[in-house]
Amino acid sequence: MSSQLDLFEASKEEPIQEEKEGTTKLPQESSLTPRQWDLYRLVKFNSLVLHRKTTQREVYEKVRGYEWNDDEKAHDHCVAIWKDVKDNNMSFEHDHIIITKNFEYWIGSEEENEKFIRGLWDDLSPRLTRYWTYLKKINKHAQGKLIDKNMNVIDEESKAKRFFDCFNDYNVEMQKEVE
Numbered sequence: 001m002s003s004q005l006d007l008f009e010a011s012k013e014e015p016i017q018e019e020k021e022g023t024t025k026l027p028q029e030s031s032l033t034p035r036q037w038d039l040y041r042l043v044k045f046n047s048l049v050l051h052r053k054t055t056q057r058e059v060y061e062k063v064r065g066y067e068w069n070d071d072e073k074a075h076d077h078c079v080a081i082w083k084d085v086k087d088n089n090m091s092f093e094h095d096h097i098i099i100t101k102n103f104e105y106w107i108g109s110e111e112e113n114e115k116f117i118r119g120l121w122d123d124l125s126p127r128l129t130r131y132w133t134y135l136k137k138i139n140k141h142a143q144g145k146l147i148d149k150n151m152n153v154i155d156e157e158s159k160a161k162r163f164f165d166c167f168n169d170y171n172v173e174m175q176k177e178v179e
Contacts, residue, residue, distance in 0.1 A: 030093060031091055031093065032087060032088065032091055032093060033084075035063060035064065035065040035066075035084060036084045036087055036088055036091075038063045038064070039059060039063050039081065039084050039085065039088065040088050040094060040096075040098070042054060042058075042059060042062055042063060043059075043098050043105045043106060043107060044096060044107055046058075046106070047106040047107035047108075048107055052106075053104040053105065053106040054104065054105045054106060055103065055104055055105075056076075056077060056078055056081055056103040056104070056105075057077075059078075059081050059105065060077075060078050060081070065080075066078050066080055066081060067080070076103070077103075081105075082100070085098050085100055085105060097113055097116065099112060099113070099116045
């Protein structure tokens with residue numbers, strides 16, 4: 001176990017990129033916190049070197065800054081880990097997605113990543129369908145009313161209402177003359 005920790009600690013070193021001969025480029029400021037980087041490195045090390053998943057408890061024990069909720073009724077014992085995984089997955093500072101399932105975290109293979117993304121879409125698409133349906137229904141509240149060329153409802157105060165009233169009155173008079 002201590003050798004694993006030593007390997008994990010060794011992987012924490014950030015390489016400094018060389019720009020030209022004799023000059024070094026300072027690392028850019030990261031959108032991820034040091035704790036989020038430590039979480040990412042631990043999950044990456046366990047996934048790609050040890051070929052295993054990382055448990056939530058293991059993240060709590062090996063990465064500083066997390067608080068564990070010992071309440072038996074708690075579903076998620078450390079919500080901050082989930083937030084940090086989400087922030088890692090939303091960051092473009094590294095190229096891996098951390099897959100989560102049953103409070104285990106890992107860097108997936110190509111097939112696992114595709115399955116994970118498909119699962120996200122399957123969760124999202126019914127909500128989007130519901131959203132678009134509700135939006136259409138809200139926009140249809142003006143159904144059966146007159147609208148102008150800009151698709152605005154012609155109400156009692158609008159200038160277009162006065163035009164349509166005049167036009168309709170004119171048509172009624174013309175119809176009387178034709179009869």
